[in-house]
Amino acid sequence: MxxxxxxxxxxxxxxxxxxxxxxxxxxxxxxxxxxxxxxxxxxxxxxxxxxxxxxxxxxxxxxxxxxxxxxxxxxxxxxxxxxxxxxxxNGIQSVNVPKYQARTLPEYDVFISHASKDKKALVEELYQSLKTLGISIFYDKESLEWGDKWKDKIIDGTQKAEFAIIVISENFFDREWTENELNEFLNRQNRNGQKLILPILHNITAEQLKEKYPSVADIQGIPSDKYSCDQIALLFAKQLIKRLKSV
Structure with missing residues (x-):
């Protein structure tokens, strides 16, 4: 009908x-x-x-x-x-949020944390797949504007995203800002006790992840070679829908 x-x-x-x-x-x-x-x-x-x-x-x-x-x-x-x-x-309900609460609501559905060297191989395509589904994304290439204090903008983005997709590769290891982002998300996840970090293992093994970031190793991740970017985007959409239904 x-x-x-x-x-x-x-x-x-x-x-x-x-x-x-x-x-x-x-x-x-x-x-x-x-x-x-x-x-x-x-x-x-x-x-x-x-x-x-x-x-x-x-x-x-x-x-x-x-x-x-x-x-x-x-x-x-x-x-x-x-x-x-x-x-x-059409069954769409609007919710009036008090102004004092509105500032605490997530501005982005997801923050993509990644090394710049992985943009061409994976991240650009993943961003497009997520965007096609209408997902609100903090992605440095699109979210940072001329004149922004980029360090402040990125830290602000880590606080205003519902989830963080962390693309972890050898390029990610030992980079100041990728690890700063990861630490921000780990602190948030530990503080709130709510699922936040969604790791993607890009050309690394679970053993490498455990050796480098033991605090992330017990979080279920997915390998980039087993899923297309469209499939990853759909998996993320399911996580987002579950979160919205639980609110």
């Missing part, structure tokens, strides 16, 4: 095809028009009685005046533009 918005769009589209403001004709002789009005009445009875335009539509459907198609189309178009009503009918 088509959802509310899809049904509404179909009604508007089909109504525009039959609507002629110059010569609407006699409704009783126009089966297509009559059928469309009947479809609108069914849609109205199912969804629109409580909309502010509901009483007007009820009157139009009862009297079916000569220009009823144009009038009903105008109502349907106005309802399409009523975003709060559309969101409600």
């Amino acid at each position: 088509a959802d509310f918005e899809e049904q509404l769009n179909l009604l508007v589209k089909s109504g525009n095809k039959i609507y002629s403001p110059v010569d609407i004709g006699i409704l009783g002789h126009d089966i297509t028009t009559s059928q469309w009005i009947n479809d609108v009445e069914i849609f109205y009875n199912n969804y629109l009685e409580k909309h502010p335009l509901g009483p007007r539509m009820r009157t139009l459907l009862i009297h079916r005046s000569e220009n009823v198609v144009g009038e009903l189309l105008s109502c349907l178009q106005s309802i399409k533009n009523d975003r709060s009503f559309m969101d409600k009918m």
